[in-house]
Amino acid sequence: MKSPGLTSSDSATGPDTIVLRDGDGASLLCIAPGTGATYRVIARDPAVCSRLIEEVLRSPHAELVPRSGGLLTNLSVLENVVLPAVYYRRVARGQLAERVYRDFEACGMAPVEAEKLCGRAVFGLTLFERRLAALVRALIMRPALLVLERAFEGLTSQDMQRVARFPEYYHRSVPGGCVIMFDLAGMVCPELATEAQVEA
DSSP, X not given: OOOSSEESOOTTSOTTOXXXXXXXXXXXXXXXXXXXXXXXXXXXXXHHHHHHHHHHXXXXXXXXXXXXXXXXXXXXXXXXXXXXXXXXXXXXXXXXXXXXXXXXXXXXOOHHHXXXXXXXXXXXXXXXXXXXXXXXXXXHTOOSEEEEESTTTTXXXXXXXXXXXXXXXXXXXXXXXXXXXXXXXXXXXXXXXXXXXXXX
């Protein structure tokens, strides 16, 4: 039996293709970074969802927007947003501020609004603001594959509509990138335009 999850090597796919598999090793979805596609995976329970996300994140092309935001509470929003780019030296320091504000703008936020948000403490953020900050943090890294973990969970209807635009915001910064949205079965969410939707 094949191990469940993702593999980056498959005779019918390219070297960077990720094959999403169910618990029995059967192929559910083939994801090729760089095609600009959006996929949605509906997991039957949180354990399956977490396992599949962990497997996707083995790809060097992937960045995660976690449902909690994944922000450090002892840092400001700006410090959280730039931390991975600085740590991994993915963006030159002289270009970092420009990229931060450009990516907030790609998410529909004016520079003045972005500056206010960046100066705030994490503990005072709404759930939507945490996810938006996590999205910008991922965008700065310019990933070929963006993973959204249960992005609609716990949000108001209005904020769900805003989160539904995250793939659009991402494609403004990474035009050819792929998005994988992981949700749970039965979770309320808006209508989404996707190339493929599978249940796991």
